[in-house]
Each structure stands twice: as C-alpha cells, then as structure tokens.
Amino acid sequence: MEFIEPEDQAEFMEGFELPHETRFESWLAQMRADFEAKQTGQPTGGAGQIGQTGRVQYNDLLPPIAVLPFVQHTPGEDTSPLGSLLSEELSRCLARSQAFTVTSYLASRQFDPNRIRPIEVSQVAGVNYLVSGVVHVRGQMMNADIELHDAVREKVIWSRSFQGPLSDLMAGQSAALRDATRQIGQTVVGESIRLIGFKPLAGLEGHTLLMGAISLMQDMNPASFEKAREILNVLLSRAPQHPLALTWMGFWHVLRIQKGFSNDRQLDIHLAEQLATSALSADPSFSLAHTLKGVISSHLLFHFDLAQTSYDLALKDNPNEALALLLKGTTRAYQDRPDEAVQLTDAARRLSPLGPQRYYFDAESAVANLTARNYGRAIELADRSLEANASYPTSLGTKAIALQMSGRTSEARDTVQDLLKAAPMFNMSRYHNYTPLAAGPAGEEWGHALKMAGVPD
Missing domain, CATH: 1.25.40.10 (Tetratricopeptide repeat domain)
Incomplete structure (x- = not known):
C-alpha cells in the first residue's frame, strides 16, 4: 500500500455520500483537532465552539450517553449478532432524537459489558449516562431488559423490559426501541430536575441545566416557568452566543x-x-x-x-x-x-x-x-x-x-x-x-x- 498524499490532509471516505455530511465533517474536524492537540499538548476548543467547517459543536449542552453491546441469553454457544444489532439500533434512535450526545456504537463496542464498570466507560468515553441490557428471543419476538446507569455514580436509575417483533428490529422500525428512547429521555430530564432542586445552579453541568430548563418551561405553574428563564440565563452567562441556549430562550418567550x-x-x-x-x-x-x-x-x-x-x-x-x-x-x-x-x-x-x-x-x-x-x-x-x-x-x-x-x-x-x-x-x-x-x-x-x-x- 502506498499513500499518494499526506493522510492527515486526505478527504475521509472520499466518494461516499453521507447523510448529514456537514455535521459529519464538523465532527471529523473536531476529532482531528483534538488528536493534534493531544500530540502537541495544546488545549482544544471545548464543545460549543466553532469548528473548522463553521458549524457549532453542541456537545456541551446535550447529555453524553453510550450504549454498550447487549448480552444475548441463548441456549448453547452465543454466535448470534442480535445483541450488537439491538445496541446499534438503540444508539441510532438516541442520536436521531437530538436530545443526547451519543458515543458512536463503533466506539462503544470495544467495551465488554460483562467486565467493564460504568465509571470506566465514563472515564474513557466521557459520558454521564450508560445504557446496558440483556436480550432474549422467543420465537419471532425479542424481549430486551434495558438499564440506564448514572455512569459517574455507578447507579442504575431506570430499568424496563420491552418486547417487539424481530422483523421490526431488522427493518429498523422497532416501536419498542422508540419507546425505550422516549423513556430514557424522560428519565434523564427527571434527573436534571432532581439535581436543580437541591444543587446550586452554578455548580451544575450545562446539559443538566438545559434539560431542566426545557422541562420547567413546559409547566403551567408561573414559578416553575420563571425558573426556566433563570436557568437559561445561567447558560447564556457562560456562553452568550451559544445557539442552543439562545434558541431555547427564544422558545421560552414563545411559550410565555x-x-x-x-x-x-x-x-x-x-x-x-x-x-x-x-x-x-x-x-x-x-x-x-x-x-x-x-x-x-x-x-x-x-x-x-x-x-x-x-x-x-x-x-x-x-x-x-x-x-x-x-x-x-x-x-x-x-x-x-x-x-x-x-x-x-x-x-x-x-x-x-x-x-x-x-x-x-x-x-x-x-x-x-x-x-x-x-x-x-x-x-x-x-x-x-x-x-x-x-x-x-x-x-x-x-x-x-x-x-x-x-x-x-x-x-x-x-x-x-x-x-x-x-x-x-x-x-x-x-x-x-x-x-x-x-x-x-x-x-x-x-x-x-x-x-x-x-x-x-
């Protein structure tokens, strides 16, 4: 094999048409910048900064989450890829929701779900939340037991079972995984509200503040609604030009x-x-x-x-x-x-x-x-x-x-x-x-x- 030009200047996957290519290029530019910074010892621009493509990185205001490969319980030797397929599809559902920063499943599958501790995933992947699970097959139906962990505190904060046809999963149309995505989102929002209730706002992470503000601004209680504006003002004081914080403050005025x-x-x-x-x-x-x-x-x-x-x-x-x-x-x-x-x-x-x-x-x-x-x-x-x-x-x-x-x-x-x-x-x-x-x-x-x-x- 011979390189015909310096690999750090080449177009990645040249010739492939990628969905959301602009966002992908923005992510790729950020990854390359992070890699270069690690090599040179220079600090990187944090999430929420302008990338080389001109797109803003939103990672700092969305809860970071990773999905581990699901464990499949089957009689005899487990050679089926169903657990991996289920985890990959759930990662896609979470990413499509635009409510999370989702670690690529290609990165998450390096972790052995039977051995890894949540805090280790948090330290390696930089996530606050972790999804793990077990999948069983009964005929043409799957049964998935899914858990959501606070990866930093190493606590299970949500656990549910979901059932659905295998054919829907294979077609990428699983209603069970859409329901799981929705419930995971609800739980993360609930955690944000819980933290906002007893911790000073200044000490909370941006994604916790944003999820809490989005939740509180839906309330018909005037005091809760005003609390949402207070939280958004904290976010804007940290990053006055952050598009996500600016936009949700705009929605606050619409809902008002x-x-x-x-x-x-x-x-x-x-x-x-x-x-x-x-x-x-x-x-x-x-x-x-x-x-x-x-x-x-x-x-x-x-x-x-x-x-x-x-x-x-x-x-x-x-x-x-x-x-x-x-x-x-x-x-x-x-x-x-x-x-x-x-x-x-x-x-x-x-x-x-x-x-x-x-x-x-x-x-x-x-x-x-x-x-x-x-x-x-x-x-x-x-x-x-x-x-x-x-x-x-x-x-x-x-x-x-x-x-x-x-x-x-x-x-x-x-x-x-x-x-x-x-x-x-x-x-x-x-x-x-x-x-x-x-x-x-x-x-x-x-x-x-x-x-x-x-x-x-």
Whole structure:
C-alpha cells in the first residue's frame, strides 16, 4: 500500500455520500483537532465552539450517553449478532432524537459489558449516562431488559423490559426501541430536575441545566416557568452566543405568550425574533433556530408561507427535527391542508423523545385533526395533552371546539369554563386577534363554536 498524499490532509471516505455530511465533517474536524492537540499538548476548543467547517459543536449542552453491546441469553454457544444489532439500533434512535450526545456504537463496542464498570466507560468515553441490557428471543419476538446507569455514580436509575417483533428490529422500525428512547429521555430530564432542586445552579453541568430548563418551561405553574428563564440565563452567562441556549430562550418567550403568561405580547415576539437571529448568526444552518423563526411566523404573526420556508430550512438541515415537523404540520392545518397536517404531526409525535414536551406535541396534533374534521381524534389527543398539562389553553380550546362541533354541547361548555379558569383574559376578541386558528379558512366556524360554548365577547 502506498499513500499518494499526506493522510492527515486526505478527504475521509472520499466518494461516499453521507447523510448529514456537514455535521459529519464538523465532527471529523473536531476529532482531528483534538488528536493534534493531544500530540502537541495544546488545549482544544471545548464543545460549543466553532469548528473548522463553521458549524457549532453542541456537545456541551446535550447529555453524553453510550450504549454498550447487549448480552444475548441463548441456549448453547452465543454466535448470534442480535445483541450488537439491538445496541446499534438503540444508539441510532438516541442520536436521531437530538436530545443526547451519543458515543458512536463503533466506539462503544470495544467495551465488554460483562467486565467493564460504568465509571470506566465514563472515564474513557466521557459520558454521564450508560445504557446496558440483556436480550432474549422467543420465537419471532425479542424481549430486551434495558438499564440506564448514572455512569459517574455507578447507579442504575431506570430499568424496563420491552418486547417487539424481530422483523421490526431488522427493518429498523422497532416501536419498542422508540419507546425505550422516549423513556430514557424522560428519565434523564427527571434527573436534571432532581439535581436543580437541591444543587446550586452554578455548580451544575450545562446539559443538566438545559434539560431542566426545557422541562420547567413546559409547566403551567408561573414559578416553575420563571425558573426556566433563570436557568437559561445561567447558560447564556457562560456562553452568550451559544445557539442552543439562545434558541431555547427564544422558545421560552414563545411559550410565555402561548401559555397566557405574557404581559406584553409584542415585546416577547420581538425578543424571540432577536434570539432566533442571534442563534442563526452563530450557526446559519441550525435546524432548531429555523424552527423558532417558523413558530414565531406561524403561531404568533400568522405569516404561514414565511413560516413554511423556515420549517423547510430546518428540515433540510435535520430531517428528524421533530418540532419542525410538528409545527410545519400545524401550519399546514392553518393553510387548509388538513390531510398533510395530520400526516406531519403524527410523524412528529413518533419522533419526539422528551416526556415534558409530549403534551405540546399532542396539543398541536389535536389542532391538525380538528381541521381535518376528525373530532373524536382531536378530543382524544387534547385529553392526552391535558392529562400531562391540565390547564394548557390550546388543548382546552381545541377540545371545546371539537366537542361543540360533535354536538356534545354540555361537555363543550364545561371545557370552556376550564379554559376561562386557565386563561381568565380569554374572550372572542382575543381569539380573533391572537389565535392562528382564527386566521385559517375555518376560523369563523371555530369562533362560532367557542361562542356557543360560552366564551364571552
């Protein structure tokens, strides 16, 4: 073998078309920089800095996690690759969720799950969380016992069993692993909230702060919602130009309006727009920042065509950006394209891993089904949203309209009373001026339904 040019300057895997190639090149540049720094003894730029490709590294604000090869329990000698296949697919699910920094499975498979200690994986791979498991096969079904470890404290913090068809796993369509991904996300968020509850914010890692802030900003309790802003301010004091922190602060202002907490709607819109612009200045392709621009346009300003442009840019950068898919779907509903709206919001709900946001995804999906005249499904989704967040105004309003349109007038009136308790200032004037539903083709019809159910003028 002969090198035709210096290997450190060669294009890695030249000729291969890679998905998310920009992000891969950014990662590769960072890895090469880290390697060079180790050779020269020079310090490296930490995660969250600008890489050689111009993309920002987000590792410092996402929980680092590794998945060990699963142990397969089978009679006789174990020669099946099922345990490795399961671990690799779970790594992919966690990576697609965009909620974690996932150690490559090619790196994780170096560890012997029967011998390695969690703290050793943490020290080698730099992770806080570790997933391990055992898989059994019964006929055409698999049963996976999965554990989530706090790798630093060497404690099991979550353990569940999941079942599913082997054929789904082989096809990369395992609902069991999607459910496991969602529950792992919920557990990590819960750990973040637990730590925030008794430790000073200044002493917590960035990913713990971000997960805690995302969770708390979903709360309809004003004190919890304000705590989320305090946490995000701590993150921004550490890294004022970090796109992820800027973007979530922008979403905080959007939710402040949607939850009825804002005393100055125009100011919150302005601040959200500024934060989106700052995030995109730091990383012009950042999918979540484009999603923020989109939701400001669609849900607050009712510029639906402009919003679709932002969502398309978000999905170009990351086709698995669940929030962009969701809000693109709801915007399609406002544009009188209900079938596409339902399809997109359903796809988004399958992608979303974080428990605290499930109510929001269900609420937006309920709107899509309302515009498709799927009143029963709209009520079902609104109820699911309200189980998690009992006073979220959007869910209450959607449910009231769907009940009224279904002829269930007494239940609709009861739901409107709940809506008025949650949002005492809500009336028909606010519906027409501030609700994107009112700007859609069925806006007058939905408004009449709310009025008949008892919303005051």
